[in-house]
Amino acid sequence: MFVSINWIKEYVDLSGLDIKKLINSFTLATAEVEDIIVKGDDLRDVVVGEILSIENHPNSKKLHLLKVDGGDRIYDVVCGAPNVRENMKIAFVKAGGRVPAGEITKATVAGYESEGMCCSAFELGLSDDKAGLMEIDVDAPNGTNLKDIYPIDDIIFEVDNKSLTNRPDLWGHYGIAREFAALTDRELKPLPLSDLAYDGDNKIKVTVGRPDLVYRYSCVKMDNISKNTSPLSMQIRLYYCGMRGINLLADLTNYIMLEMGQPTHAFDANKIDEIVVDTPKEDCKFITLDNTERDITTDTLLIQNGSTPVAIAGIMGGLDSEIVGDTNAVVLECANFDGVSVRKSSSRLGLRTDASARYEKMLDPEMTVTAAKRFAYLLQDIDKGARVASLLTDEYVRKYPEIEITFDKAYVDKYTGIDIFEERIVKTLTALGFGVAKDGESFNVKVPSFRATKDVTIKADIIEEITRIYGYDNFSIITTKSPLKPVKSSPVRSQSNEIKDILVKHYNLHEVHSYIWCDVRKYKKLGIEVEDNVKVLNIESSDNGTIRNSMIPTLLNAVSENKDYSESFGIFEIGRVADGVKDDGTANERRRLGVVLFDKTVSEKDLFYKAVSIVNEVFSQIKHKAPVLSKVSPAHAWQHPKNTASIACDGVTLGSINTLHPANAQKLDKNGVAVCIEIDVDNFVTVSGNNISFEEPSSQQSTYYDLSLVMKNGVTFAQLSECWNSLNLAELNSVKVIDTYQKDGVNSLTVRLLFSAKDRTLEMDEVQAWIDTILANLKNIGIELRA
Amino acid sequence: MLEKAQALKAQFEEKVNGATVPADLEQLRIEFLGKKGPISSLMGELRNIPNEQKKEAGQIINDVKQFIEEAIANKRTELVKLEEERLINSAEDYDVTFPIDEVKGSYHPITLVQREVEDIFAGMGFSIEDYDEIVDDYHCFEALNIPKHHPARDMQDTYYLSTNQLLKTHTSAAQNAILKKYTKELEADRPIRVIFPGRCFRNEKIDACHENTFFQMEGVMVDKDISISNLIYFMKTMLSEVFQRDITVRLRPGFFPFVEPGFELDIQCLICGGDGCPSCKDSGWLELCPCGMIHPNVLTAAGLDPEKYTGFAFGLGLTRLAMMRYGIKDIRVFNSCNLKSLSQFENATFVEPEKEVK
DSSP states (O other): OEEEHHHHHTTSOOTTSOHHHHHHHHHHHTOOEEEEEEESTTOEEEEEEEEEEEEEOTTOSSOEEEEEEOSSSEEEEEEOOTTOOTTOEEEEEEEEEEETTEEOOOEEETTEEEOEEEOBTTTTTSOSOOSSBOBOOSOOOTTOBHHHHSOOSEEEEEEOGGGGTTOGGGSSHHHHHHHHHHHHTOOOOOOOOOOOOOOSOOBOEEEESOGGGEEEEEEEEEEOOOOOSOOHHHHHHHHHTTOOOOOHHHHHHHHHHHHHSOOEEEEEGGGOSEEEEEOOSSOEEEEETTTEEEEEOTTSOEEEETTEEEEETTTEEBSTTOOOTTOOOEEEEEEEEOHHHHHHHHHHHTOOOHHHHHHTTOOOTTHHHHHHHHHHHHHHHHOTTOEEOSBOEEEEOOOOOOOEEEEEHHHHHHHHSSOOOHHHHHHHHHHTTOEEEEETTEEEEEOOGGGTTTTOOSHHHHHHHHHHHHOGGGSOOOOOOOOOOOOOBOHHHHHHHHHHHIIIIITOOEEOOOOSBOOHHHHHHTTOOOOOOOBBSSOSSGGGOBBOSOSHHHHHHHHHHTTTTOSEEEEEEEEEEEEEEOTTSSEEEEEEEEEEEEESSSOHHHHHHHHHHHHHHHHHHHHSOOOEEEEOOOSSTTEEEEEEEEEEETTEEEEEEEEEOHHHHHHHOSSOEEEEEEEEHHHHHHSOOOOOOOOOOOOSOOEEEEEEEEOOTTOOHHHHHHHHHTTOOTTEEEEEEEEEEEETTEEEEEEEEEEOOSSSOOOHHHHHHHHHHHHHHHHHTTOEEOO | OHHHHHHHHHHHHHHHHHOOSHHHHHHHHHHHHSTTSHHHHHHHHGGGSOHHHHHHHHHHHHHHHHHHHHHHHHHHHHHHHHHHHHHHHHSOOOOTTOOOOOOOOBOOHHHHHHHHHHHHHHHTTOEEOOOOSEEOHHHHTGGGTOOTTOGGGSTTTOOBBTTSOEEOSSGGGGHHHHHHHTHHHHHTTOOEEEEEEEEEEOOOOOBTTBOSEEEEEEEEEEETTOOHHHHHHHHHHHHHHHHTSOOOEEEEEOOOTTEEEEEEEEEEOTTTTTSOOGGGTTSSEEEEEEEEEEOHHHHHHTTOOTTTOEEEEEEEEHHHHHHHHHTOOOGGGTTSOOHHHHTTOOSOOOOOOOOOOO
């Protein structure tokens, strides 16, 4: 919103103050100022001139040769404007003067010398009207500086609309002036108003059909209006504040909106007999004054003349009842509609106007009658003949409750941490329009109607009023007196961090972040079907409408998009999935670790075992435990039917490790292989960790024994282990696979068993006896020593 | 005896000079000083020498023996040294500038920034919490004093789910649950000091400056006498740590339904120092984090008595902070999964070397 300092000065005396400093304190105390624009600097030596004579230019059909009285002498001017006439008073720049486009110099135009320029309002930077010369509309002698008769010099500042969202009172200059008054400790002058004196008994009938959507509807008729353009000074002000002069009545309604924040609407009185404020019984069409046909639904509040719609309440008037140049009587609507209803209608219609933007903020219904009085005052000031032609109709349907708040000084002290004097508190609140009474230690504060629609309701709101005017720069910066306590990071955070460290530092993996929803298009490229899961109802691309139920597909997408990064890399993410819905119908949100390894340089088998080592390392580093991997049938179609295993610990399934189904593997890459790990971090965290149990290393010699075994299809290493684990030997320290090889389709492997005892050096006989038992066990599952 | 000894000495000297490797010396030692060597036999001859000459003869033999031992030791030192020199001269000269192809892992930039900020807050006594991404209307809005018809709840801002839930639009969605979780602490006179970073979602069109998925971090502190002055202190201290220099902050009124009063906190522009530059749009200030005193309705919704307790809350855009920290101009980098960008974020530390205390 653009704010004119000249306008503010009508209500607050700002003389002797540094305006830019003041605007800065407005930013700190009230709302953010985004820009400050100094107006009038680019205009110099522009005076009132009078066209004394007009001759056609001999060489041009468009140009005229003028004699212009510039006050000091008569000037020869070549002018192209179409609206020149004798004795017309215009804005004249003598050579050497300046307009926004640049300095004016003597020039020869089509063979004739021109000693200056007659200007349009556009050329002066006072309007976007380029149609012809701007005609001076006040009495001033020729040669009078234009800046002395019009408010050309001004400072305009732009307030960020978003920072006014919660301040309905600041959507007009008068409300902003109140802030300046409070900030400067100066008086806020009242608005000059008409008393709407009227002798007759004519009164416009108003019926409110939807009292739930209307707070107040006031209107009055005015007639005998003869002027149809507003004064230039008003037009300049409107233009500086971002609006365009249209005609007197439309300009006045805009002026009042910018002044008070109250939108008003002027209907052509000839089109209005009685007013009905209601929603239509059925959907209908309506042409708004921007000449656009709108679809009106049954929950859109309309203003109707009887049963004919004439405006969309709070948003825009209709084309039919629009004020035109020769309108001589108006019905002025000053109303207060429900903000939520206006916002909904406005977004449904895709039609956001200055009026609707204001209503959305919950305006003060007390303003409607004041606005009508202000309109009448301004109209009669400009057009002396205009008359009030009806009694004021005022349907005050709903009122906001009056709000009174009681608090004491101790509360202020506690909330602020500093000592703001009582007089300061009273002065600030009074300046802001609050009624303040002291009752012993208590302050009883009455919230003014313009702050009571939603903005100020509780004690904490009052604190804000006091402190923002006091100035946050004047606060102390002090730490708390709160006691110390130990700081704990939640296990899920600390263990997630540990997992990340292991993956990045031990395995050189890269952490990525992918979206929580499935991208159907990308899934398709890899041949992955999106499985049914929780849906996002309103996403711009319906392709993304499903929440992921596994981390792996989104990571596979990422791998696919990074294939040119390296021949061998791995990525991971700790993110969220929805693993279906819970019994109560809500999404089963889980924290998951997803890892995908990709490699063009090793076999799938080697990569699979690398993945296994990663899983083992994560468990051993964080839990001092080993996970149990066991083959399972795949839960997802993209998992390999054979090479998918579950990861469990302490009997709880925590995740899976798998290679890809050939269909997906082929689509991912013809030459590269991928292996996936997914671990449920929430479950992982619940697995208790083993403590480190320290043992003194044995000082006795250890003995090892190598067994080269011929493997049989279908026998797992876990089954082999059982053959020696079943002996429960304290002396068997470790078993390692030291060699594997394949010959003629037969797999062999060599394991090294390491024996030692704490208290003695082992005898060969002793070890041999154990080996014999182990070999017997192996034989039972069909495993023999290699010949 | 003397002649014999001198002959022996001469014989030894000739041989020792001819030794080229330490093994030769060992042989010489056995040859001359061994049980069957000449020194031994000379010692044996002492028996035949008259008693009055024995002492002198013994001395002569000992001198020779000592001479041989020393000579061997010296020669050994000399040979070892020669051998070492030979090894050095023949050693390969390694090229320390030779490029080593090291594969390094990387963290997501958000993780790095998050850890850094978490450390700062942990140092100031804040606990770190984690929260859901899928939440319900109550936690995201209702409990935060955001009324039913507030524009923030519109479909164009919030992703609603088929489960009657939504993707959280701000980390504040955790406030209610966290305040409740720590109520017991508060009742035991221990203040609530918690930060909770998290991923948030807004229904926005993505471009270089806008993402629909981004990270925030929220912090709250609640105790019996928490004031606006405390809020300013914590913000200033925290931000000075984050940016590792003394930061000037200012508060402006800002409206957020869950705080009252609410503020926009600006920091003096880090690039121009407040004089005005393109980064701060000539204002000298950068809008950095919204904050405020927790709204009494929010405390009440969490079961805390606003007459008894007050507190402050603040939000920090972690994604934005990471952009500032690393000079990332395009926000899309974060969710791109593009390793050409992301692999650059090795475990970087930003701590300035500590200055020596004098």
